[in-house]
Amino acid sequence: MLNNILSRIERDIIVKNLSEDLPLLIIKSVSTEFIPHEKHLPQFEPVTIKPNTYSITGEGIIFLPLSNFFFTIPDKTPVCVFFYYKGRGLFFETDFRILRKGYALVVSPHIFKQVDDSQPIDKQIKAKLFFNTQQKRSLSIDCYPHSTIPLFSKDAWQLIDEVHEKNVLSVVNTLTGNDFFRVLDMFTEKKALSIDVCFAPINAGLFLSDDAAEIPSVLGRIEPLTLLFISHKELVLGCQSGQMPLNSGSEYAVEVSIPIMRLVRTIFITVYVSGLISSPLPDCTKQCAVCTISSIREEDSRFLYEKLYGKNCE
Numbered sequence: 001m002l003n004n005i006l007s008r009i010e011r012d013i014i015v016k017n018l019s020e021d022l023p024l025l026i027i028k029s030v031s032t033e034f035i036p037h038e039k040h041l042p043q044f045e046p047v048t049i050k051p052n053t054y055s056i057t058g059e060g061i062i063f064l065p066l067s068n069f070f071f072t073i074p075d076k077t078p079v080c081v082f083f084y085y086k087g088r089g090l091f092f093e094t095d096f097r098i099l100r101k102g103y104a105l106v107v108s109p110h111i112f113k114q115v116d117d118s119q120p121i122d123k124q125i126k127a128k129l130f131f132n133t134q135q136k137r138s139l140s141i142d143c144y145p146h147s148t149i150p151l152f153s154k155d156a157w158q159l160i161d162e163v164h165e166k167n168v169l170s171v172v173n174t175l176t177g178n179d180f181f182r183v184l185d186m187f188t189e190k191k192a193l194s195i196d197v198c199f200a201p202i203n204a205g206l207f208l209s210d211d212a213a214e215i216p217s218v219l220g221r222i223e224p225l226t227l228l229f230i231s232h233k234e235l236v237l238g239c240q241s242g243q244m245p246l247n248s249g250s251e252y253a254v255e256v257s258i259p260i261m262r263l264v265r266t267i268f269i270t271v272y273v274s275g276l277i278s279s280p281l282p283d284c285t286k287q288c289a290v291c292t293i294s295s296i297r298e299e300d301s302r303f304l305y306e307k308l309y310g311k312n313c314e
Contacts, residue, residue: 004113006111010111011109014090015056015111018056018085019060021051022052022056024049024084025062025082026048026082026083027073027080027081027105028046029043029077029080030079030093041078042073042077049069053068053069054068056107060107061105062081062105062107063102064105065101069102071096071103076095078093078094078096079095079096081094088113090112091111091112091114092107093110094107124144125145125151126144126257127142127143127254127257128143128254129141129225131245131252133252133270141245142224143224143254144227145228149206151228151229152307153308154199156199160202164206167209168202170205170280171201172198172201172202172204175201175275175277175290176201199234200228200231200234200290203229204277208238208277208284208287209280211281211283211286226238226240228288230256232293233292233293234290234293236290237288237289239289240286242285242287246276248273248275248276248289251272252270252271253268253269254271255268256268267296267300269293269294269295269296270294271292272294273290274290275289276289276290
């Protein structure tokens with residue numbers, strides 16, 4: 001973390017710039033993802049503060065007037081404030097204070113740079129999607145797993161909570177053409193052999209039904225896709241911004257890298273986009289591309305089958 005903290009001079013320059021430009025701010029609850037703190041602190045959905053809707057005093061206090069804002073965040077709640085300076089993501093920790101005429105956030109003496117998420121995380125599954133299926137592949141986009149949605153799981157349906165259930169199941173039912181509870185009941189009563197048809201749609205539903213957006217470390221960079229599900233038959237990719245670069249009915253090449261002990265297994269596949277689906281939430285721009293694997297080596301198919309099911313392909 002020390003390598004990512006701004007010097008005193010950098011901090012003073014940036015606070016002066018912040019006071020003059022009053023850029024977009026994002027207030028998030030303190031998370032161990034950014035600053036290792038106590039997990040019991042109050043949590044709330046990220047809040048976006050539009051540019052020029054607040055002021056900053058000469059003492060470095062951000063003031064949010066009641067005429068523009070109303071929050072239910074408790075007084076003295078520790079928060080993280082994110083903003084961009086020349087396209088670079090920065091953040092600091094402070095306390096959220098409730099005043100008589102509004103809310104206040106003191107700009108911390110310590111401002112941190114966001115970790116550059118363009119750098120691949122060591123020993124993490126990742127993929128690269130190419131926009132043609134030929135041997136000479138040039139134009140491509142990176143794909144990284146979601147932080148909380150398991151990539152290889154038959155039991156992701158257990159992550160569906162009461163708040164998101166309706167929206168998740170609307171995605172699942174749309175993609176499968178079946179009612180999920182009916183399929184689950186049939187599987188439980190052994191009237192159907194499998195609920196495999198729901199695995200990929202459930203992961204897509206979990207992604208599309210959560211309106212919390214990832215905050216990129218660098219503004220304006222080409223957005224990587226989110227690798228939501230992969231098996232020996234299917235691939236699901238998510239897009240945060242709503243600008244999904246894939247087209248329904250088109251075919252693409254994908255290179256998947258999966259770490260195994262000290263080695264990395266590289267799998268080459270081609271996929272056919274069988275459909276695109278948008279979030280059921282009114283103000284959420286997320287989209288998913290549901291893909292069918294159209295070409296894969298037999299040994300790689302067996303490997304992916306075993307990653308999902310934990311057993312040999314019969």
